Amino acid sequence: MESASPSEPRTLFDKLWDSHIVVPESPEAPAMLYVDLHLVHEVTSPQAFAMLDERGLKVRAPHRTFATLDHSTPTTPRRKGERPVYVSPAARAQVERLEENCARHGIPLAGWGSFDRGIVHVMGPELGLTRPGMTIVCGDSHTSTHGAFGALAFGIGTTEVAHVLATQTVLQRKPKTMKVHVDGRLPYGVGAKDLILAIIAKLGAGGAAGHVIEYCGPAIEALSMEGRMTVCNMSIEAGARAGLIAPDEVTFAWLSGREYAPKGAAFEAARLKWKQLRSDKGAHFDREVRLDASRLAPMVTWGASPHMAAPVDATVPRPKTADDRKALAWMGFAPGETLLGEAVHTVFIGSCTNARLSDLREAAFIMAGRHVKPGVRMLVVPGSERVRKAAEAEGLDAIFRTAGAEWREPGCSMCIAMNGDSGRPGELVVSTSNRNFAGRQGPGVRTVLASPATAAAAAVAGAITDPRKMMEMCGAA
Amino acid sequence: MQREPITEIRSRSFALHEHNIDTDQIIPARFLTTTERGALADACFHDWRFDEAGRLNDHPLNAVGTATHAVLIAGDNFGCGSSREHAPWALRDFGVRAVITTRAGDIFKANAANNGLIVAEIDADAHAALLERTGEEVTVSLADMSVTSGNVRAGFSLEPFARTCLIEGHDALGFLLAREDAITRFEQARAA
Numbered sequence: 220m221e222s223a224s225p226s227e228p229r230t231l232f233d234k235l236w237d238s239h240i241v242v243p244e245s246p247e248a249p250a251m252l253y254v255d256l257h258l259v260h261e262v263t264s265p266q267a268f269a270m271l272d273e274r275g276l277k278v279r280a281p282h283r284t285f286a287t288l289d290h291s292t293p294t295t296p297r298r299k300g301e302r303p304v305y306v307s308p309a310a311r312a313q314v315e316r317l318e319e320n321c322a323r324h325g326i327p328l329a330g331w332g333s334f335d336r337g338i339v340h341v342m343g344p345e346l347g348l349t350r351p352g353m354t355i356v357c358g359d360s361h362t363s364t365h366g367a368f369g370a371l372a373f374g375i376g377t378t379e380v381a382h383v384l385a386t387q388t389v390l391q392r393k394p395k396t397m398k399v400h401v402d403g404r405l406p407y408g409v410g411a412k413d414l415i416l417a418i419i420a421k422l423g424a425g426g427a428a429g430h431v432i433e434y435c436g437p438a439i440e441a442l443s444m445e446g447r448m449t450v451c452n453m454s455i456e457a458g459a460r461a462g463l464i465a466p467d468e469v470t471f472a473w474l475s476g477r478e479y480a481p482k483g484a485a486f487e488a489a490r491l492k493w494k495q496l497r498s499d500k501g502a503h504f505d506r507e508v509r510l511d512a513s514r515l516a517p518m519v520t521w522g523a524s525p526h527m528a529a530p531v532d533a534t535v536p537r538p539k540t541a542d543d544r545k546a547l548a549w550m551g552f553a554p555g556e557t558l559l560g561e562a563v564h565t566v567f568i569g570s571c572t573n574a575r576l577s578d579l580r581e582a583a584f585i586m587a588g589r590h591v592k593p594g595v596r597m598l599v600v601p602g603s604e605r606v607r608k609a610a611e612a613e614g615l616d617a618i619f620r621t622a623g624a625e626w627r628e629p630g631c632s633m634c635i636a637m638n639g640d641s642g643r644p645g646e647l648v649v650s651t652s653n654r655n656f657a658g659r660q661g662p663g664v665r666t667v668l669a670s671p672a673t674a675a676a677a678a679v680a681g682a683i684t685d686p687r688k689m690m691e692m693c694g695a696a
Numbered sequence: 697m698q699r700e701p702i703t704e705i706r707s708r709s710f711a712l713h714e715h716n717i718d719t720d721q722i723i724p725a726r727f728l729t730t731t732e733r734g735a736l737a738d739a740c741f742h743d744w745r746f747d748e749a750g751r752l753n754d755h756p757l758n759a760v761g762t763a764t765h766a767v768l769i770a771g772d773n774f775g776c777g778s779s780r781e782h783a784p785w786a787l788r789d790f791g792v793r794a795v796i797t798t799r800a801g802d803i804f805k806a807n808a809a810n811n812g813l814i815v816a817e818i819d820a821d822a823h824a825a826l827l828e829r830t831g832e833e834v835t836v837s838l839a840d841m842s843v844t845s846g847n848v849r850a851g852f853s854l855e856p857f858a859r860t861c862l863i864e865g866h867d868a869l870g871f872l873l874a875r876e877d878a879i880t881r882f883e884q885a886r887a888a
């Protein structure tokens with residue numbers, strides 16, 4: 220294994236990689252990497268626990284493991300003390316299996332009734348479980364979200380979940396590195412979601428395969444932690460193994476005071492260490508890509524893959540491939556037409572991409588004093604119990620309810636549509652989630668990915684709309 | 697734990713020409729509530745193969761003889777999207793033993809290797825030539841790392857550890873557990 224000598228400039232990724240090697244990689248075998256934090260949810264874990272049982276193995280480090288319920292759980296509002304009603308007996312059994320497995324192995328679980336419960340990638344950062352310099356894995360491809368804190372975080376399969384439960388390590392070949400440098404500043408009305416959709420459109424659905432992306436440059440530094448999480452979250456949609464952003468004062472301010480973050484002198488000591496977590500000057504990246512944020516506009520997708528994205532006011536591009544043609548046929552869009560004014564049936568605000576407090580504020584800013592177009596259904600699903608409580612304390616729930624939207628319980632909901640929350644066949648859904656794959660939000664459901672502002676504007680207009688128009692009206696009022 | 701060792705898959709092929717076939721297509725999310733293994737054949741490409749009433753439709757996948765056609769030739773970036781290991785589980789349950797593509801999703805590749813599913817990434821020219829021979833017999837060999845069908849022949853590479861595990865029928869957990877001392881040393885060095 221070739222490892223850079225200490226004097227050689229290293230990337231942030233190199234530093235994270237080097238500090239977690241239990242056994243270095245060889246021609247015969249990948250590296251064994253130590254896992255600092257293993258996040259677990261109900262969908263990708265039952266068979267992994269069964270693999271441990273088959274061999275009579277225990278969980279090696281329950282204290283480095285943290286579980287939540289998010290994917291199969293209903294988000295239907297309940298009265299206090301009322302039991303959740305699942306979409307199917309199988310969904311209930313899956314949740315109960317995780318409850319049993321956690322109890323049996325001593326794994327902390329943010330279950331029903333816990334104020335910590337939330338979408339796994341909203342919960343981790345919010346509790347301060349996610350910290351700079353860590354390695355974090357989860358049986359979930361959007362684990363890349365946690366890279367926003369300068370942690371090496373990636374999704375794994377269920378067999379690998381068993382590996383981590385049993386050994387706290389994961390086998391990995393060292394990936395390549397890619398630098399995505401974003402110059403300039405995002406214009407008014409253009410946010411982190413628009414930025415990452417533009418990056419994915421530029422890279423392609425598999426354009427970053429085999430790479431870990433480090434996002435940097437002034438436009439990235441100017442993002443809030445929530446915005447950084449939105450960017451890193453969708454790294455996988457360009458095929459990347461993980462996304463990273465070097466931690467800075469914005470990161471440290473977010474972490475300060477979080478439940479599991481170090482406190483007092485320990486925090487100051489940690490901060491000094493965290494400050495070293497940046498790519499050295501002159502560090503080598505296998506690929507470099509540049510983008511100018513100031514030229515970006517609100518983005519929407521026109522096809523059935525996240526890379527099929529364009530500015531909301533652009534026309535639908537001419538298909539370049541058979542897949543483009545198939546995607547346009549699926550969406551019912553024609554090349555050369557504008558998507559502005561395209562009728563929308565359902566709007567979903569939520570998911571590990573866009574269900575944090577700032578996302579809900581962004582949507583509420585548009586909704587305040589307006590109403591969801593009659594005939595349109597709008598679901599607002601906070602990312603966690605904490606987000607819900609904070610939003611309710613600010614009165615955001617009242618804004619959404621008054622506008623005619625449904626204010627629901629936290630969970631993955633319509634992003635993955637396995638809990639009963641889904642669109643109906645043929646519907647067009649504008650969604651703040653991360654995947655517009657055919658049928659992802661229900662059989663026959665067509666998805667347009669967008670920012671919270673664009674999604675909210677679509678709910679008001681009942682059609683795809685440039686959210687900047689509604690922001691101007693807010694400003695003028 | 698010991699699995700069936702695999703040196704070679706020889707079978708007829710079937711093809712899915714689309715690029716970027718994501719794991720939601722391979723198995724829609726609503727089938728992920730299972731806590732078991734081994735019953736996902738119907739879930740495999742479910743929404744491509746069944747109509748809204750749940751009847752098999754006329755998709756070419758339904759004409760594939762799954763007992764005789766175990767090699768899937770798929771478009772670029774196959775298995776992109778979510779990390780669900782249910783995707784290779786469903787493919788195996790459907791009868792697929794090898795996927796030939798120009799490139800597969802990173803997590804999908806790792807999951808496939810852990811489930812005795814060979815993923816052979818070959819160059820675009822050979823891939824196109826192989827597509828011309830859809831339905832013919834193909835041999836995917838781990839012994840000499842080649843895909844052969846008639847006069848079409850292409851090499852592919854596989855992560856060497858995954859290849860060894862497939863050929864010897866080993867799984868990776870045994871390998872990790874055998875290195876427990878190294879894990880303990882790492883943990884102690886850090887705590888110090």
